[in-house]
Amino acid sequence: MNTATSLSARNTKVMNRFDLTSRLIRKLEHEEAVIGGIGNTNFDLWAAGHRPQNFYMLGSMGLAFPIALGVALAQPKRRIFALEGDGSLLMQLGSLSTIATLAPKNLTMVVMDNGVYQITGAQPTPAAAVADIVAIAVACGLVNSAWAADEEDFERLIDQSMSATGPTLIGVRIDDKPGVGTTRRDPVQIRERFMHGMGVREPL
Amino acid sequence: MAVAEQRTSSQTSDEKSWHGIVLQALKRNDIRLVPYVPDRVLTTLIKNIHADPFFTTFPTAREEEAVGIVSGAWMGGMRGAVLMQTSGFATLANVLASLAIPYQIPLIMFVSERGTLGEFNYGQSLVCRTMRPVLDSLAMEHHTCTRLEEFEFIVDRSIKQAITTQAPVALILSPLLTGGKTFDK
Numbered sequence: 001m002n003t004a005t006s007l008s009a010r011n012t013k014v015m016n017r018f019d020l021t022s023r024l025i026r027k028l029e030h031e032e033a034v035i036g037g038i039g040n041t042n043f044d045l046w047a048a049g050h051r052p053q054n055f056y057m058l059g060s061m062g063l064a065f066p067i068a069l070g071v072a073l074a075q076p077k078r079r080i081f082a083l084e085g086d087g088s089l090l091m092q093l094g095s096l097s098t099i100a101t102l103a104p105k106n107l108t109m110v111v112m113d114n115g116v117y118q119i120t121g122a123q124p125t126p127a128a129a130v131a132d133i134v135a136i137a138v139a140c141g142l143v144n145s146a147w148a149a150d151e152e153d154f155e156r157l158i159d160q161s162m163s164a165t166g167p168t169l170i171g172v173r174i175d176d177k178p179g180v181g182t183t184r185r186d187p188v189q190i191r192e193r194f195m196h197g198m199g200v201r202e203p204l
Numbered sequence: 205m206a207v208a209e210q211r212t213s214s215q216t217s218d219e220k221s222w223h224g225i226v227l228q229a230l231k232r233n234d235i236r237l238v239p240y241v242p243d244r245v246l247t248t249l250i251k252n253i254h255a256d257p258f259f260t261t262f263p264t265a266r267e268e269e270a271v272g273i274v275s276g277a278w279m280g281g282m283r284g285a286v287l288m289q290t291s292g293f294a295t296l297a298n299v300l301a302s303l304a305i306p307y308q309i310p311l312i313m314f315v316s317e318r319g320t321l322g323e324f325n326y327g328q329s330l331v332c333r334t335m336r337p338v339l340d341s342l343a344m345e346h347h348t349c350t351r352l353e354e355f356e357f358i359v360d361r362s363i364k365q366a367i368t369t370q371a372p373v374a375l376i377l378s379p380l381l382t383g384g385k386t387f388d389k
Contacts, residue, residue: 035276055279059302063272066264070276070284073237073260078280094265095272102262187306191279200281 012173013150017112018044018180020154020172024081024110025049027158033071033198036183037064037084039119041112043179045083052197056183056190062091065099065109072104075198079106079162086113086133087125093136099167100141108161109169111137114176122176134171145169222355222381223249226314229359230285231258233367235312237277237284239263239270241292245316245382250287267292268299275309283367285312290319293374294331297338304372305342311372312363317348321379322386335376345373350380 017040025034025048035055036042041064042056055071057064068082089096089111099107115128127133137145144166148154154172161168183190195201226249230238238253238261240246253261264270267288274284293315304311318325319332339346345365347358359375366373379385 033280057303058306060268060272060299063268063275063299063303066269066272067276067279070237070273070278070282071280072276073273074277074280074282092266092269092272095269098262098264098269098273188308191307191309195279195281198280200279 010147010173011149012147012171014173014175015148015151015154016177017041017114017174018047018177020110020112020151020174021045021083022048023151023155024083024158025051027155028053030079031197032079032081033068033075033194035064035068035071035080035082037061037082037088039085039088040179041083041085041088042183043181046183047179047181052193054197055194058183058185058187058190062088062095064088066092066095068107068109069095069099069102069104071198072107073102076104076106078198079108080104082107082109084109084111086111086115086127087117089133090125090127093140096137096140096142096169100143103166105164105166107167108158108164109142109167111169111171112174113171114174116176118176118178134169137169137171142167142169145171147171147173220352221248222349222352222377223252225352225356226359227252227256229356229363231256232360233283233363235283235285235363236260237274237282238287239273239284240287241265241267241270241289243287243289243292243316243318244385245289245318245377246287246314267295271296271299271304271311274311275303275307278309278311285314285363287314287316289316290332290335291328293335293338297342300338300342300344300372305344308370309372310366310370312366313372313374314377315374316377316382317379318385321384339374345371346376347373348376348378350378352381355381
């Protein structure tokens with residue numbers, strides 16, 4: 001094992017989930033959808049400021065990208081962002097090939113990689129010391145995948161993804177801080193408001 | 205004339221087959237998105253759905269992934285259904301209990317039933333026994349479809365009920381309906 005070597009050898013800055021999520025949200029001007037994976041990922045999405053176009057997962061670990069793919073297929077003219085943790089993504093690596101095959105150009109995926117299951121006590125993931133999530137994504141056929149070197153690079157990659165001709169995956173290395181807020185755990189309201197945000201339904 | 209041309213003899217017999225009934229019911233109810241994990245029994249249905257440009261259909265690596273996809277699509281205004289076999293259903297308890305049911309998503313599942321009425325793989329017969337207890341423990345609507353003459357009614361009504369009540373449904377395709385998978389080697 002060469003944990004220390006491989007991690008320190010990376011030239012990507014260790015950033016913060018809430019900061020990056022806030023930077024993303026500030027860029028959104030066209031009612032873009034944002035799907036937040038379970039735990040800290042959607043807690044920070046909530047904390048960055050609730051929008052009707054945000055969807056917060058309260059379970060079904062690993063399904064942020066598949067859910068986002070579904071929204072992207074249903075609404076090809078809307079930009080869809082999906083935020084997922086590295087531990088969550090490990091549960092559903094197969095979905096990367098599905099997304100590469102369908103190749104929706106309106107989908108931008110962000111992997112928040114801290115190498116740990118922060119919310120359960122920061123235990124390392126089985127991949128932390130050995131695997132490179134962006135390399136996995138590329139090998140799954142998501143050729144437009146890259147690590148963000150720093151915050152500025154993250155914003156550049158987000159901007160670039162908005163006019164990409166295929167799906168984009170952005171890996172970001174983050175610290176082990178917990179989420180800043182806590183999503184209100186009301187699944188029916190979350191889903192209903194998201195559908196209002198997607199223009200699918202009117203409020204009662 | 206156009207109608208007459210569409211009604212070739214093979215298509216008429218297809219419409220009366222169980223898989224023809226499924227395909228027509230999906231179209232009638234505007235269900236366009238059909239991700240699946242394949243099964244031998246579902247082969248003809250999958251082939252015909254692929255051949256029909258009305259549908260967006262593709263395989264997924266896991267059944268859970270397909271459930272996530274149709275859930276997202278529903279929230280985006282596109283209706284979907286998932287095709288799988290019994291052992292695939294056995295992987296779904298978590299996503300049913302944490303996504304489809306609490307978020308009130310009308311998840312429509314067609315489950316080709318293996319593990320009974322001539323099963324040759326003991327593991328399949330065991331996993332089959334977990335299916336209905338899981339459905340019942342979550343108080344989910346489910347029907348075991350055995351008779352062709354009832355099938356269109358069950359499928360069409362179940363799809364409509366799922367959508368109007370915003371609740372998932374599992375339609376279990378019994379070997380009595382489909383012929384099932386037979387021991388060949």
